[in-house]
Amino acid sequence: MTVRLKELSDPGPSRTAPVPDDALWAGLARVEQRVRRAVADRRAVDPQPDDPYRGQYLTPEAAEDLLASPPDALAAAVDAAHLPPPPAATRLGRLAAGHALDALDTELLLVAMAPDLDARFEPLYGYLNDDLTRRRPTVGLALQLCGLHPAGPGRFRLAPAAPLVARGLVEITEAERPLLTRVLRVPDRVTAHLLGDDALDARLLGLVRQEPAAATEDGGATGTGAEPVTGAFTGAFTGQGADGHATDGTDSATGTDTGTDTDADAAVDAAAGPELTRRVADAVATGGGPVYLREKGGDAASVAVDALTATGRRALVVDLAGLLAAPDPARVRRALTTEAGLGASGIVLGPVDLLEPGRPERARLLHELCAAAAGVPLVLHGRTGWDPLWSRESPVPFVVGPAPVRVRAAQWQRALAEAAGVLGAPGAAVRTPDAHTLSEVAASCRLGAAQVRRAADVAVRTAAVDGRPVSAHHVRAAVRAQNGAALELLARRIEPAVGWDDLVLPDTALRQLRELSLRARHREQVLGQWGMRPGGGRGRGVIALFAGESGTGKTMSAEVVAADLGLDLYVVDLSTVVDKYVGETEKNLERIFAEASEVNAVLLFDEADAIFGRRSQVKDAHDRHANIESAYLLQRMESFDGIAVLTTNLRSNLDEAFTRRLDVIAEFPLPGEQQRLALWNTCLGTRLPRDAALDLELCARRFELSGGSIRACAVTAAYLAAESGRPLGMAQIASAVLQEYRKLGRLVVEGEFEPWLPDVRGGAGRDG
Template identity: 35%
Template sequence: MSTRRGRSSDGPTDEPHRRALSAAVAAVLERVDAHAAGRTDGRPSSGEPARAATALDTLTASFALTPFERDILVLAAAPSIDPTAAARCAAACGDPGRAYPTFSLALAALDRPHWSALTPVGPLRRFRLVEPDDETALTTARLRIDERVLHYLVGVPYLDVRLHGLLTRIGPPGELPGPHERCAAELAREWTEAGPAGPAGPPHVELTGADRRTRREIAATAARRAGLGLYAAHREDLPTDPAERERLARLWQREAILVPAALLVESGDRPTAPNGTESFLASLAVPLVVSGDDPPPAGVSDRTRLTVPPLGPEEQLAIWTAALDGEPGITEDGLRSLAAQFSLPAHVIRSAATAARRAAEDGRDISPLAWHAGLAEARMSLDELGRRVEPRADWEDLVLAERQRSTLREIVAHVRRRGTVYQEWGFESVLRRGLGVTALFAGGSGTGKTLAAEVVAGQLGVDLFVIDLSQVVSKYIGETEKNLRRVFDAAERGGALLLFDEADALFGKRSEIKDSHDRYANLEVSYLLMRMEAYRGLAVLTTNMKKALDPAFMRRIRFVVDFPFPGVPERAEIWRRVIPGRTPSQGLDPQRLAQLTVTGGSIRNIALSAAFQAADEDCPLQMRHLLAAARTEYLKLERPLTPSEVCGWT
C-alpha cells in the first residue's frame, strides 16, 4: 500500500482494491436481496478471502472489525459503488423513502449481527469509518461512509484534508552520522516492539538533545526503519478545547493506521503554559515522538526518553570531509581545524560547505571560506543572546606590559592546540574534566580588557560575544541557570570567545547562607564555573574588583590577567596610536597628553570628541581641542582636572 499523499505512479494500481470492494458490495447486496425476498439462502456476505491482501482486508485487520462490522462498512459504501444499491435497500426495508443503508437493515439482513457494532465506542463510529446522519434515530438513520475511508478502500490513499495545515509530511533525510543513526534505530525499536496493550504502554517516545532539525531527521529515519510515514505538528498548534482535542485524537489515530504513519509533536524554543495537550498525547495509541530541547518535568508523562548524543570530533571530521571532499585547497589539517573549532549539526555543516563552494566559484581558496561559513552558521544562535564584536584589533593595538602579553599568547595557544593535546595526545582520557579554557581579566574600567579579548578572538579567528551578566542574572530561582545554559549551548556550535562583562554582578565573596536565595546564588556561580570549565571554546570573565572574588572560585580559573592603570609611558603610547595618521593635526604632544591620569578608554573618548570639534571648526586637530574634550570627560568621571595635568598645554 502506498503511503504517499495522492496517487503514486510507482506503487500498486488501485484496480485490485476496486475489484475487491465491488465483490464485497455484491455479496452484501445479495444478503439484502435475500432479506427482501424473505429468503435465508443468500451466500455469506463475507465472501471468499482474497489471495492478496486488499485495502478492505487491511482496514478490517487494522481496526479489528468483526465480520458484521466489516459488512456494515461495505453496506455503507454500496451506494457509491453499485447504482442499484439504493433501490435494493428500499425494497429490503419495504419503504421507498428509505432507499439507503441503515443499522436496522444491517441487523436484519447481515450475518452474525451484534448490537455493540452500533455504539459510539465501537471501531466503526469511534474512528468515524461510518456515521449515521441522525444519532437520535440511530437504527433508521442513513449510514454514510467517510469519504476518506471510501477512497482508501478503492486504493487511493492520501492524508485526510481535515488535517492539512496542521500536519506537515516529513520525508526521510540522507545518511545520518553514526550516533544519530543508532538513536534512530533505538526509536524505531521503541515503535515496533511496543504495543498499545503492552506492559510498557503505547509506543510514545520523548526525544531531546541536539537541535530541532536534527531531531526531525532522526524521527524521519526511525519512521522509515519502522515502515511508517512521518507527519509533524507544533505543540502550540494543537487545539485547546477538550472536544476539539478528542475529535483530533480520533481522526489522527485513524490516519496513523490507514497511512500508516507516526506523529512528531515539536515543542517551541520556550516552554509554554499547559494547555491540555498532554492528555491529548496520552490518548493516542499509535506511534508518537515528542521533540523538545528539554524533557518535561518528572511525573508529567510516562513516555520513554531518548537523548540525541552529541557528535564527537571524529564524527564532525567525517561530515566535513564528506561535504568538502575533492575541493581544491582543502587539506587534512584544514579539515581537522574545522572539526576542532566547530560543533555543528550535520545539516549545518553541509549548509556551510555549500556556501563555501558557492563563494569559491570565483577562484578563491575554499579553506578560509569554509571557516567563515562555519562562523556564519554558528553565530545565528548567539546573536540574540549577546553583543557580537567584530575582531579587528591586533597585538599592535594593545598597550600592555610583556608579562600580560605573554599570558594572552599562552591563552591563544591553549585554545588553538586543544584538539592536538586533548584528542591526538590523549590528555582528554586522563584529565576527563575541566578541559575548558577559562580566564579572568581584572582591572579598572577602560584599561583594555575588552580590547584584549578582541585581540585574542582575532588571533583565533572566532567571534567575540560580550554577555552582560546583569541581563542574565534573574531574581527567579533557576532562571539564571537556564539563561546561562542557553548562552553556552549556543556558543558550543562555533567555539566563540564568550566575554562575561562585569562578573561582579554574579561573583563576590561567597555569601553566608541565611536563606534559600543565598543558597541559590551560590549555585548560580557554581553552575557558571562548571559550564566554563566544560566549554570547548574560551570563556573570559571581567571584573573591576578582583579582591572581591572568592578564592575558592579563583582556583577554578586557569588564567588571570591583570590590567593595571596605565603609567605615563603607556599613556603616551596610547595617545600615539589612538589618533590616525590621516587626521590633520597641529602641535600635538603625546608626552604632555600623557599627563592626563586616565585609562585607555577615556583617552579614546577624549581623542574622538576633540576630532569632532576640530572637524566642526574645519581646522586641524590641536591641543586646545583635546583640552576642551578632556574637561568634558573629567566632568563625566566626576573628577577635577588639576593644573599639573595640563601644565604647558597652552
C-alpha cells in the same frame, strides 16, 4: 428518480469494472452487488418504491409493514465473515495488516468508503436509509450490507475502541442520534492513501514534516531494509538500551558501563553512534511502548529519524509546540496516528521539555497521544527526565551525547552540496570551505540535522547573492541566523565586528584569551568523548573570568572570542535579572541559562560581582537569601553546557567557590606606554585626517589612560576636528583628554597639557 432506482436495482452488468488483482476495486464491486440486492429487497416490500418523495414521509401501511417485519429481514445474503483477507501486496492488504483489521472490518471500511469512490452510491444509500438527505451509510446499513445482525456482536466492530474507529480509519458522526442511525464516513486522507496518494494529511501541514531517509557517512542514502543507518547524523552517543546494557561507550571485554543516564558521559569512539542507532531501532521494532531519547549534547531527533529509517519506516517529525497550540489538539492527534498507520511510519515527538509541570493539560495531551499511538512506533526526546504522568507505559530510555567533530563536519559538507544542487549547480561545481574550516564550525557550534540543512541553505544563497564561493564567513553567519529570539528578551545581542588584530593587550592576557577559544572548540572531545569532567552533574560548559579595571578591554575581548568562534555575544542586562522579591532572581537566571543552552553564543555577565558576590555570615534574612542566590549560581554554573564569560573590576569581590569552577582567568592590567601608543593609533583609525605635528608618542607617554578612555578621547577629538574643518591636531587631542580627566574625576595637572593649555582654555580645540 424512478428511472434511476429501477435501473440501479436491475442486476445487470456491473459498472465498476474492477481492475484484476486490485483488492480495492474488487471490494467495491462486492459492495455494489450487496447494495443491488438490498435495493431489490427493499423494492419488493416497498408499496411505492418509485415515489420521488419517498423517504420524506411514512404512510400507515408502511408503518404496519415495518412492525410486522422481523429484525433481520433486511440482512444481506452475503456473509462477509467468510471472505478471504485482501492480498498482502496491495495497499488495502497492507492497511488491513497494519491496523489489525479482519475481513469484516475491511468490508465495513469499503461500505463506508463507497460514496467517495463512486457517486452512484449516494442516492442508493439515501434510498436504503429511507432518507434521501442521508447519502452516506449509517451504522445499521453498514451492518446490514455485511450480513451482521444490528443487535449482534458485529456492531462492536464500530465501537470507539475498535481498530476502525480508534485508528481513525472510519469516523462516526451525529453522536446525538441512536447508534444504528449514526452516519459513517472515511477521512479523505484514508481514501487518498488507498488510491495511491502518499501526500501528508492537510490537517498536519505546518505541524508535521516527513523526514527523508538519512544519509550515510559515505554520502549514500539509507534504504528501508533491515540494515541500520551508519551514522551521518549520529556519532559518539551514550545510552542504555532495552536489555539494560550500555548502548555505547562500553568495553565489551570488561563490561564497564561508561554511558548511563547520568551526567557522567565517558569516552566513546566514533563507532558508538551506529551502535546506539541499532539499539534504538531494536527498541522501536519490538513495539509495546514508546522510546525516550534524553539529550546530553547530542541530536536526539536525528537519532530517532535514523532509527526509524533503519526499521524500514519513514519518520513523522512533530512540532510539539505547534501541537500544543493547535485549536483542536485531539483532532490533530487522531490525524497524526492515522497518518502514521497509513504509511507504516513512526512518530518523532519533542522536546518534551515543553510539557511544563504547571500545565497538566499538556501532560494529558501527551498521555492521550501515547495511548492513541498503541502499535505505532513512538520516539520522544527531550533534555529532562521522563515523567511517569506522560504515559501509561514507561518508555525505553536512551541517552544521546554529541557526535564527533568529523561526523558533523561531513554532515555540513553534504548539506552544503545539497543546498547548492537546489540552486541549480551540482555540488561538485560549488566551492565550499575546506574540511578544516568546517571542522572548526562543527566544533564550536551545536546544531541539529534540520538546523544544519537550514543553515547550509542560507549560506549557499547568501554566497550566491555575493557572487562568491561559500566561505567560512557565510557559514558562520548562517549558524548565527539559527539562534532563536527568546534570549534577546533577556540579554542584549551583539554581532561581533572585531578580531584579534583589534586587541591591544599584554601577551599573557592574549594567551589566556586564545586558551578560552581553544577550550570552546575542543570541549566536546575533551569533556565528552574523553570524559575529563566526570560525575557530579557537571556540564560541558566553558566558564571564564575577565578581571581588570574599567576600560581595559574586557567586553571587547569577549566579543573577539565570540567572533573567533563564529558565535554571537549576548550581554546579560543585570537590571532584568536582579529582583527585590525572594526567589525571582534565581528564576530569571535560570531562564537565561536555559535559553543560552539552546543557542550558539557566548554569554557575558558584565560586572558579574553584582550577582556572583561573596557569601557572608548570616545576620538577617537578607544575608540568608543572598547566600541562597550564590549557592544556586554555584550549582548552575557547574551544570551549564554553554560558553560564559564573567567580568569584574575587582576580582576579590567574587566568591572563592566560583574561582574553583572557572576554566580560564584572564587579567586585564592598565596598558603601558607602548600599548597606549598602539591604542591611540588603533582608535584614531586610518581615515581620519591627521596633522603633521600630531605626536601620538607624546600622548602615550604623557597621558596614562585605559583603552576605553583612549577610545573615548579619540572620538571626542574627532568631533572637535570635524567642527574645526582641519586635520586632527594636538590641541584637539589635549582638549579631549582634559574632558576625559574631568569625567573621571582625576586631578588636572597643567604641566601635562603644556604647550597646548592656552589653546585649550581659549577654545582652540573647537576652532583650531
